[in-house]
Amino acid sequence: MHYFEYKNGELYCEGLPIREIAEKIGTPFYLYSYNTLVRHFRVFDEAFDGIPHLICYSAKANSNLALLRLFVNLGGGVDVVSGGELYRALKSGADPKKIVFSGVGKKEEEIESALQAGILLFNAESFQEIEKINEIAGRMGKKAPLSIRVNPDIDPKTHPYISTGLKQNKFGIDILQAPEAYRLAFRLPHLKVIGIDCHIGSQLVEVEPIVEALRKLKTLVERLREEGMEIQYLDLGGGLGITYEDEEPPHPVEYAANILDEIRGFDCTLILEPGRVIVGNAGILVSKVLYTKENEEKRFVIVDAGMNDLVRPSYYGSYHQILPVKEEMRKTRVVDIVGPICESSDFLAKGRTLQELQPGELVAVMSAGAYGFSMSTNYNSRPRVAEVLVRDTEMFIIREREDYEDLVRKERIPDFLLM
Ligand SMILES: *Cc1c(COP(=O)(O)O)cnc(C)c1O
Numbered sequence: 001m002h003y004f005e006y007k008n009g010e011l012y013c014e015g016l017p018i019r020e021i022a023e024k025i026g027t028p029f030y031l032y033s034y035n036t037l038v039r040h041f042r043v044f045d046e047a048f049d050g051i052p053h054l055i056c057y058s059a060k061a062n063s064n065l066a067l068l069r070l071f072v073n074l075g076g077g078v079d080v081v082s083g084g085e086l087y088r089a090l091k092s093g094a095d096p097k098k099i100v101f102s103g104v105g106k107k108e109e110e111i112e113s114a115l116q117a118g119i120l121l122f123n124a125e126s127f128q129e130i131e132k133i134n135e136i137a138g139r140m141g142k143k144a145p146l147s148i149r150v151n152p153d154i155d156p157k158t159h160p161y162i163s164t165g166l167k168q169n170k171f172g173i174d175i176l177q178a179p180e181a182y183r184l185a186f187r188l189p190h191l192k193v194i195g196i197d198c199h200i201g202s203q204l205v206e207v208e209p210i211v212e213a214l215r216k217l218k219t220l221v222e223r224l225r226e227e228g229m230e231i232q233y234l235d236l237g238g239g240l241g242i243t244y245e246d247e248e249p250p251h252p253v254e255y256a257a258n259i260l261d262e263i264r265g266f267d268c269t270l271i272l273e274p275g276r277v278i279v280g281n282a283g284i285l286v287s288k289v290l291y292t293k294e295n296e297e298k299r300f301v302i303v304d305a306g307m308n309d310l311v312r313p314s315y316y317g318s319y320h321q322i323l324p325v326k327e328e329m330r331k332t333r334v335v336d337i338v339g340p341i342c343e344s345s346d347f348l349a350k351g352r353t354l355q356e357l358q359p360g361e362l363v364a365v366m367s368a369g370a371y372g373f374s375m376s377t378n379y380n381s382r383p384r385v386a387e388v389l390v391r392d393t394e395m396f397i398i399r400e401r402e403d404y405e406d407l408v409r410k411e412r413i414p415d416f417l418l419m
């Protein structure tokens with residue numbers, strides 16, 4: 001459910017016509033609906049009422065400070081995967097005690113900053129990282145709160161690029177080696193082992209793989225508890241999918257119910273790290289048609305947003321629904337919607353039946369709130385686009401459009417070249 005709807009043939013975000021926003025700030029831009037974001041977070045959070053839990057929003061899905069702050073205001077924590085995301089989380093006002101730090105390649109400086117900030121826990125992903133965190137904590141005179149990310153070897157049945165819980169994936173510590181990793185961590189003096197973690201993949205459309213992962217984790221925790229290790233936090237990661245085209249992922253309430261059935265009475269705090277399911281359908285990318293052209297085989301609609309702004313179609317072959325911002329009864333056409341970038345992989349959609357579009361008209365690329373702006377780049381020296389948040393009939397620019405100065409700000413021409 002979201003608040004992007006037509007009223008008299010005009011696409012609105014909540015109470016504001018999208019055309020009006022485009023007239024004010026130009027195109028392209030990302031547009032988020034405040035009330036959709038709030039609703040998605042609340043529905044997810046409340047679905048787990050009844051057991052102690054913490055929702056750590058996964059910053060990498062969309063790390064804009066305003067969105068982080070919005071979830072912080074709703075009581076959320078943050079799941080970060082880099083020093084930069086940790087910086088953003090703290091800057092947004094997140095409670096350090098609600099920040100979890102995941103990722104296979106945490107650098108020393110990143111570990112130091114996280115210890116300095118006093119985060120809830122590290123999700124360690126290798127034996128060497130466990131030792132590194134211990135060493136740094138020792139040097140800083142601290143005890144690092146630690147959880148171990150276990151790779152349960154479960155097929156999440158999603159796109160191979162976003163499946164993370166199989167033996168061939170780089171993530172976590174193999175579940176068979178996990179007891180040994182726990183014993184190591186438990187022995188080390190500057191660690192406080194408090195949790196277990198897994199994240200098996202993204203855009204999951206079935207609940208069984210996550211339940212299966214949970215069962216494996218529980219079995220392991222029981223064994224660790226028998227050995228005297230107190231595991232208080234069980235983190236199931238994120239991964240719940242959304243509808244882009246015709247997928248039918250479980251509703252958060254159904255997803256939660258399956259997890260609750262399995263975990264009730266297990267005596268631990270459940271951590272969840274949802275990203276896509278919260279922000280994906282709460283955001284769109286608005287773009288303007290520049291030109292159309294056709295040959296015997298193809299009709300192209302060339303728009304002013306490209307793969308640098310939204311890489312999912314070219315990178316994952318992802319489907320995003322394309323809607324005309326002004327909907328009318330017109331002749332339809334089968335078209336490819338493509339961007340201005342000098343790559344044949346620069347497309348937003350292929351083979352779509354759409355009303356005939358004219359230069360200057362606006363299109364909305366739907367379901368672009370997750371892994372949209374956060375994966376955008378400056379390729380082809382294109383300034384990154386603006387981000388706008390709409391609440392009822394008010395709009396707020398939450399990230400200004402970059403300009404050309406921004407593109408070259410960090411670049412230097414060495415003196416010898418200037419002779
Ligand atoms: C990416 C990621 C998430 C969020 O995944 P979604 O599919 O967006 O919910 C959660 N936890 C970790 C460790 C991740 O890497």
